Amino acid sequence: MNPTISRHWRSFKWAAWLGWQIESNWTRPSLFAIYSVIKPIASAFILVLMYVAFAFIGKIDDPALFNFVYVGNAFFIFVGNTLFGTFQVIQQDREWYQTLRYTYISPISYYTYIVGRATTKVVVAAFAVLITLGFGVGFLQIRLVLALGDLPLFVAAFLLGILTLVGIGVCLAALSFLTARHVHGLAEGIPGLFYLFCGILFPLSILPQWAQFVGRALPLTYWFEITRRLVLPPEYQIDTGIVGDPLTMLGLLAVSAAAFFVLSIGMFRWMEYLARKAGKLDMTTSY
Amino acid sequence: MSETVSPVAVNLRSVWGRAYVRIVGANREPSWIFFEGLLPLLGIAVYVFIYQAFGARAIATLVADPTLSDTARAAAIAAAQANVNALVGFVVLGGTMTAFWMNVLWSMASQLYWEKEMGNLQLYMMAPMSRMSLLGGMALGGIFMTSVRAVTTLVAGVFVFGVSFQLTDPWMLMAVFFATLVALYGMGMMLASLYLLYGREAWNLSALLEEPVFLASGFYFPVRILGPAVAFAASIIPAALGLDALRQLLFPGFFGGQFWLLSVGLELTILLGLCVLFLVLARLSLGYMETLAKREGRLTSRHQ
Numbered sequence: 001m002n003p004t005i006s007r008h009w010r011s012f013k014w015a016a017w018l019g020w021q022i023e024s025n026w027t028r029p030s031l032f033a034i035y036s037v038i039k040p041i042a043s044a045f046i047l048v049l050m051y052v053a054f055a056f057i058g059k060i061d062d063p064a065l066f067n068f069v070y071v072g073n074a075f076f077i078f079v080g081n082t083l084f085g086t087f088q089v090i091q092q093d094r095e096w097y098q099t100l101r102y103t104y105i106s107p108i109s110y111y112t113y114i115v116g117r118a119t120t121k122v123v124v125a126a127f128a129v130l131i132t133l134g135f136g137v138g139f140l141q142i143r144l145v146l147a148l149g150d151l152p153l154f155v156a157a158f159l160l161g162i163l164t165l166v167g168i169g170v171c172l173a174a175l176s177f178l179t180a181r182h183v184h185g186l187a188e189g190i191p192g193l194f195y196l197f198c199g200i201l202f203p204l205s206i207l208p209q210w211a212q213f214v215g216r217a218l219p220l221t222y223w224f225e226i227t228r229r230l231v232l233p234p235e236y237q238i239d240t241g242i243v244g245d246p247l248t249m250l251g252l253l254a255v256s257a258a259a260f261f262v263l264s265i266g267m268f269r270w271m272e273y274l275a276r277k278a279g280k281l282d283m284t285t286s287y
Numbered sequence: 288m289s290e291t292v293s294p295v296a297v298n299l300r301s302v303w304g305r306a307y308v309r310i311v312g313a314n315r316e317p318s319w320i321f322f323e324g325l326l327p328l329l330g331i332a333v334y335v336f337i338y339q340a341f342g343a344r345a346i347a348t349l350v351a352d353p354t355l356s357d358t359a360r361a362a363a364i365a366a367a368q369a370n371v372n373a374l375v376g377f378v379v380l381g382g383t384m385t386a387f388w389m390n391v392l393w394s395m396a397s398q399l400y401w402e403k404e405m406g407n408l409q410l411y412m413m414a415p416m417s418r419m420s421l422l423g424g425m426a427l428g429g430i431f432m433t434s435v436r437a438v439t440t441l442v443a444g445v446f447v448f449g450v451s452f453q454l455t456d457p458w459m460l461m462a463v464f465f466a467t468l469v470a471l472y473g474m475g476m477m478l479a480s481l482y483l484l485y486g487r488e489a490w491n492l493s494a495l496l497e498e499p500v501f502l503a504s505g506f507y508f509p510v511r512i513l514g515p516a517v518a519f520a521a522s523i524i525p526a527a528l529g530l531d532a533l534r535q536l537l538f539p540g541f542f543g544g545q546f547w548l549l550s551v552g553l554e555l556t557i558l559l560g561l562c563v564l565f566l567v568l569a570r571l572s573l574g575y576m577e578t579l580a581k582r583e584g585r586l587t588s589r590h591q
Contacts, residue, residue, distance in 0.1 A: 035491060035495060040498075042501070049502070053374065054338065054370075058341070058345045060341075096404060179322075189329055192329030192330035192333065201340075202337050
């Protein structure tokens with residue numbers, strides 16, 4: 001194998017293994033499985049109860065909107081987990097385990113190491129999404145239909161969506177080279193940006209005009225649009241204000257994934273340079 | 288020549304000393320105002336728009352309903368708008384409380400564990416002060432830091448999301464708010480000692496106590512929707528009662544009062560009881576932790 005590819009593969013493989021150990025070995029597997037699903041299920045239930053409260057007060061019954069919200073929220077687990085999974089790596093290694101200095105000087109690609117560590121979060125997210133959707137179908141009258149012919153499009157959109165997220169996540173991780181450890185808000189706020197502007201939980205058309213423009217410029221908007229068009233039955237499709245056929249949207253996603261990959265490399269190198277220059281690479285911020 | 292300082296002065300200095308690093312340390316890195324104050328608003332805005340989307344669909348249904356007279360339609364639309372305003376207000380208050388709860392989890396409950404990992408804990412244990420002063424200082428500093436985010440959320444609620452509050456009893460509102468904060472941070476002080484005993488599980492427990500607590504305490508919807516039994520059980524976390532009381536005081540006419548859990552006075556009384564309970568439990572759990580530290584000598588061992 002080409003030595004460069006071999007180095008990246010080795011970095012990825014062991015980082016993914018390390019990520020899995022950090023994620024899961026603090027407790028028994030059964031407890032870890034429960035832990036992994038409670039958060040997304042609780043998150044889904046918040047939306048369910050918001051809907052129940054409004055339906056009770058307003059005396060309305062709108063299953064199409066409810067399905068729209070529920071499915072969007074389920075797939076959003078990927079966004080939160082992937083972004084947080086990549087963002088946390090540097091801060092966790094630098095501040096908590098204080099191992100960044102050793103990992104950094106080892107003969108690996110640190111960029112690939114971050115991606116490898118994030119992979120664990122994506123796998124855990126996939127598990128949580130399946131549980132959330134299954135729970136919705138089983139107990140909350142969520143209806144999902146995915147035709148066999150649509151499967152390649154669904155998978156392609158999914159992979160491109162995840163690649164885009166990893167690119168964005170590495171950009172954030174690069175920023176964390178320079179920020180203090182208490183910046184939970186970044187990990188919380190950037191997914192919030194997509195949560196708000198990409199029409200994850202409500203049709204994009206509900207936003208003010210300027211915000212709709214922002215939403216249309218964000219690639220994840222198209223990932224969620226394609227996904228919902230493919231998995232929700234025709235009678236539960238609602239007008240989101242986004243027009244265009246899925247293949248065009250897929251093309252946009254592919255371009256975005258490539259663009260964020262290039263941007264993530266640039267950001268990573270730039271922030272790494274600044275952190276080294278400022279002597280912040282292994283700083284600890286304990287307040 | 289030795290100087291004698293009264294224990295009260297030592298402990299007040301300790302409180303201020305621990306609060307100081309949070310107040311001043313944070314100001315030395317102003318990026319946190321953006322990260323902690325503005326970015327979290329986006330997540331709250333999402334919940335606001337969900338209610339607005341529900342409202343828009345409900346109003347569209349009313350507009351298209353041929354059975355309604357013009358007067359009845361106008362009244363129904365006005366009622367739907369009032370409900371949306373109140374529910375958006377619920378979200379804004381919930382968002383404010385989210386800031387404090389996150390601070391309690393990550394900067395109070397997890398803090399002693401974090402100090403152990405950083406190597407500061409043994410210094411705290413050796414210092415001639417009450418450990419309650421240390422936790423009290425952490426709480427005061429945390430309240431200051433978090434207030435920025437909370438105030439940002441409230442201001443955004445009024446000026447960006449157009450929420451209108453009906454403040455009828457400002458003194459009661461202040462009393463409920465501060466009782467909730469003291470009870471919440473008392474709980475954080477208690478958890479700080481307990482978390483210390485549980486290594487990495489503590490970290491994951493904090494992560495676990497985010498969404499499930501937002502759910503059980505009704506951060507984004509009236510808590511009574513959960514049913515009285517679940518809502519009462521959830522009231523052990525002071526945010527549930529605090530939010531319910533604050534909402535009663537700011538949206539007194541909401542849906543004929545059908546969604547309130549208890550009267551404001553009773554909720555304030557329970558909150559005051561929780562303040563005392565958690566502060567006493569915090570003192571006891573600190574004592575237990577110190578005993579354990581002396582007996583087993585492993586409390587300051589890192590990476591357990």
